Amino acid sequence: MSTDHLPEHPDFLWRNPEPKSSYDAVIVGGGGHGLATAYYLAKNHGMTNIAILEKGWLAGGNMARNTTIIRSNYLWDESAAIYEHALKLWEILPEELEYDFLFSQRGVMNLAHTLGDVRESMRRVGANKLNGVDAEWLDPKQVKELCPILNINDNIRYPVMGATYQPRAGIAKHDHVAWAFARKCDELGVDIIQNCEVTGFLKDGNRVVGVKTNRGTIHTEKVGLCAAGHSTVLAEMAGFRLPVQSHPLQALVSELHEPVHPTVVMSNHVHVYVSQAHKGELVMGAGVDSYNGYGQRGSFHVIEHQMAAAVELFPIFARAHVLRTWGGIVDTTMDASPIVGTTPVENMFVNCGWGTGGFKGTPAAGLTFAHTIATGAPHQLNKPFALERFETGALIDEHGAAAVAH
Amino acid sequence: MLLISCPNCGPRDETEFHYGGQAHVPYPENPAELTDREWAEYLFYRDNTKGIFAERWLHSTGCRQWFNMLRDTVTYDIQAVYPMGQLRPATGSTAPTVTTPASPEGAIK
Numbered sequence: 001m002s003t004d005h006l007p008e009h010p011d012f013l014w015r016n017p018e019p020k021s022s023y024d025a026v027i028v029g030g031g032g033h034g035l036a037t038a039y040y041l042a043k044n045h046g047m048t049n050i051a052i053l054e055k056g057w058l059a060g061g062n063m064a065r066n067t068t069i070i071r072s073n074y075l076w077d078e079s080a081a082i083y084e085h086a087l088k089l090w091e092i093l094p095e096e097l098e099y100d101f102l103f104s105q106r107g108v109m110n111l112a113h114t115l116g117d118v119r120e121s122m123r124r125v126g127a128n129k130l131n132g133v134d135a136e137w138l139d140p141k142q143v144k145e146l147c148p149i150l151n152i153n154d155n156i157r158y159p160v161m162g163a164t165y166q167p168r169a170g171i172a173k174h175d176h177v178a179w180a181f182a183r184k185c186d187e188l189g190v191d192i193i194q195n196c197e198v199t200g201f202l203k204d205g206n207r208v209v210g211v212k213t214n215r216g217t218i219h220t221e222k223v224g225l226c227a228a229g230h231s232t233v234l235a236e237m238a239g240f241r242l243p244v245q246s247h248p249l250q251a252l253v254s255e256l257h258e259p260v261h262p263t264v265v266m267s268n269h270v271h272v273y274v275s276q277a278h279k280g281e282l283v284m285g286a287g288v289d290s291y292n293g294y295g296q297r298g299s300f301h302v303i304e305h306q307m308a309a310a311v312e313l314f315p316i317f318a319r320a321h322v323l324r325t326w327g328g329i330v331d332t333t334m335d336a337s338p339i340v341g342t343t344p345v346e347n348m349f350v351n352c353g354w355g356t357g358g359f360k361g362t363p364a365a366g367l368t369f370a371h372t373i374a375t376g377a378p379h380q381l382n383k384p385f386a387l388e389r390f391e392t393g394a395l396i397d398e399h400g401a402a403a404v405a406h
Numbered sequence: 407m408l409l410i411s412c413p414n415c416g417p418r419d420e421t422e423f424h425y426g427g428q429a430h431v432p433y434p435e436n437p438a439e440l441t442d443r444e445w446a447e448y449l450f451y452r453d454n455t456k457g458i459f460a461e462r463w464l465h466s467t468g469c470r471q472w473f474n475m476l477r478d479t480v481t482y483d484i485q486a487v488y489p490m491g492q493l494r495p496a497t498g499s500t501a502p503t504v505t506t507p508a509s510p511e512g513a514i515k
Contacts, residue, residue: 334449
């Protein structure tokens with residue numbers, strides 16, 4: 001086959017440097033959070049002699065596997081603050097990163113199917129408004145006006161009794177978000193090192209002084225862990241524990257369709273969330289598989305359940321086909337809130353526990369984690385999300401509160 | 407879908423079972439003497455093994471009995487099923503082994 005007519009390969013967005021023998025800081029994990037952390041370390045704190053170590057390829061883990069939903073309608077003050085800050089960053093990032101990653105503020109609807117749901121939803125709308133988060137309560141007729149393909153008949157098993165709606169929420173193209181951060185990181189001098197797996201840590205007493213990898217030893221003053229589902233594996237190498245359990249979380253897409261779905265619809269109760277990607281696929285996610293797993297795949301009955309819920313809510317989807325399903329490994333905590341802060345090991349920091357909702361938090365995770373690494377102390381926004389909360393009891397219990405299908 | 411060999415009912419679909427997380431986590435012997443750190447460990451910290459993991463399952467729509475299982479958390483291969491109260495069996499064999507269920511007294515720990 002002749003290759004004469006193939007165009008030139010476009011310019012690469014980042015270099016692929018060899019790892020140096022030392023850096024001022026090393027970020028473990030080249031997903032969205034690792035990239036955002038490196039970006040803000042370089043931009044806000046002037047730390048440019050840093051590296052991101054990624055064991056596979058850039059943004060090939062949960063950053064490539066999420067359903068791209070961005071919203072900030074969380075119940076508790078601490079969560080609303082950090083997720084709303086993230087949403088405000090999402091609103092300025094395309095310009096700041098000089099990259100249109102298709103952030104589309106098409107709104108997110110969280111359906112209520114029971115009286116309990118209705119009460120919880122109205123309470124959350126009130127809490128959101130007090131926290132400066134845009135939120136509205138919609139009755140079934142308003143739900144139908146906003147999303148005409150939704151079935152609001154009251155003869156289904158879990159009828160739609162209303163919904164909360166956040167107009168500023170939406171979706172973004174996840175791969176492009178990663179590439180936007182990666183290009184800027186690279187421009188700022190950050191080394192993005194792919195195919196570089198961390199195999200251990202060098203410690204001087206209780207202080208981390210380096211990272212052992214399959215591509216040699218790298219000395220560093222500070223280490224930031226951004227490894228999502230593999231956080232406990234790394235923590236164990238470093239000699240401490242994290243209250244995190246890794247579970248498979250699956251998602252799927254249909255074939256391409258004409259635009260039929262104008263917003264994002266999530267249902268905690270029947271366990272499905274649906275949007276339509278820019279290209280036209282219907283993108284759907286559900287809850288985690290119950291068992292611990294690192295296999296990046298889950299059980300089929302979870303998908304079956306999620307499809308049944310989707311077809312009941314959207315009868316028009318009955319003739320659509322599942323094109324692809326996949327799984328990622330999510331790092332869940334007992335209070336369904338992330339852990340961003342210091343660790344028992346000196347100069348080692350951890351950003352994990354974002355569970356099923358890490359994508360939306362990407363910019364705020366990066367901003368606050370970079371602050372924590374650079375200054376050694378948490379940013380105001382991630383202070384409540386410290387590891388110590390599991391000892392003090394100051395949990396941020398978003399289970400069932402965050403309008404999320406955990 | 408996992409195919410799980412319940413020690414009482416035989417092989418059944420995963421949908422008949424409920425997951426119970428890490429096995430062999432005993433209730434603290436002297437709860438009143440625990441520090442906050444030790445309570446945190448008991449309440450919130452569990453192993454998150456990548457590899458062979460000892461975990462509890464409940465056959466909720468069958469015999470309603472709890473049992474333990476050794477499962478590889480990467481391949482999801484089930485390596486052993488054994489009763490509550492029994493020590494974790496040695497691994498090495500890849501073939502699932504089903505051991506005899508314990509007496510009812512020994513079933514719930």
